[in-house]
Amino acid sequence: MSSRKSYHHGDLRQELLNAGDQVLMDLGFRGFTLRECARRAGVSHAAPKHHFGDARGFLTELAGLAFERLHDRLEAAMNHAGSLEAEFQAISLAYVRFAQEFPEHFRLMFRCDLLDTDSPTLAVAAHKTLTRLSNVILRQRGEPEKTVEDYKPPTTAIINDIVIGWCHVHGFAHLLLERQLSMMAAGEQEKYLLEASARLSGMLRSEAHNKSS
């Protein structure tokens, strides 16, 4: 994969994406440069331009792939949950663990000033991820799930429940990532998340019950 025989690479785009992914993990996205990615792929520094346009286009692709990965993690976590509460805990834990495992990806995914917000691939990937979260909330409320296609956020009440769940887990992941939760011992973090998720799950389920009566 490093020694090229031909002038043309054949699969440079994919190799650049792999290199970019690796750079994010090795150097963070502050150390991410087009030239470094090109270097790792063994091509000239201007080669990425043809595939991604500019740095923003490149980062947008990487962010889209990261959303796909997050989506897969969330999906995997949901499959083995015995109760509504356990499912809520499982997806929360998966969200936070993704942020801890791929901190630079996580930072990049939520930097709309660095990304091309018009990119369809990024929008679709982000939307798929959100749908995962939404479906967990819908089940908490005892309502039918939606597929990615027919996603039409119904009532304001449902949106509010989705947002409150997302905001909490995202805020925790973000604050943890940026080292703002130092008052919590490292061993306490996972315990907190499980406890807090259980409380929120209880709140969502009980209030949904009230509405239906």
Next chain:
Amino acid sequence: MSSRKSYHHGDLRQELLNAGDQVLMDLGFRGFTLRECARRAGVSHAAPKHHFGDARGFLTELAGLAFERLHDRLEAAMNHAGSLEAEFQAISLAYVRFAQEFPEHFRLMFRCDLLDTDSPTLAVAAHKTLTRLSNVILRQRGEPEKTVEDYKPPTTAIINDIVIGWCHVHGFAHLLLERQLSMMAAGEQEKYLLEASARLSGMLRSEAHNKSS
């Protein structure tokens, strides 16, 4: 303030901080460069080095000032609240409004990879801000407040309540900033925040009541 007569500036440090603040608002912190700040202050490109060392030192100072500003906003918001629920709503609203009014400052404040985490001024400012949030939670629970000095997070239960409140409002501010809450109409955002804050306030107060019995 622009026309310097003397070789020495007199108050260059402060003027550079003002310039940096302005650059953050005009160009975002992607457009933030030491040279641009120097340009706006009317000094040579290497002048900032003497006052801040390097770019990280400069940004750390700016982040510390931003935390001070956030702290003042939170404090001001808390002073006019008639009930525990209203106080919780007020501080949440102030937090989110700060993020919307100073999005680039907010981004910078939570980028520990760009900041000098050993800086005492930054640490103190961030800690003061957290203390404001903590005191609101303590009051929700009906417990005595703490000053900045004697801040000793007592029980795990209290920490958990502080963190759950902070995570939610921070997550909302962050997701809003990064344009991830597009399913919510612009007019609905403030309404959501007030509603969600009321729900969380209710949860914190009722569970605190249960524990005390």
Next chain:
DNA sequence: CACTTATCTTTACACTGACAAGATCGCAAT
């Protein structure tokens, strides 16, 4: 085979952060 197009390289330019060395000034000690 000729021609076109996609892919990659080379070259160039303006910009950046950091460093080093020099210029200027304020100020304290004498």
Next chain:
DNA sequence: ATTGCGATCTTGTCAGTGTAAAGATAAGTG
């Protein structure tokens, strides 16, 4: 008053970056 010292600011330089333009090479198409 003068001398010297240290703080402050400037100038010059360097490697590194993103982006653009133009050239080289290969692959595919008629």
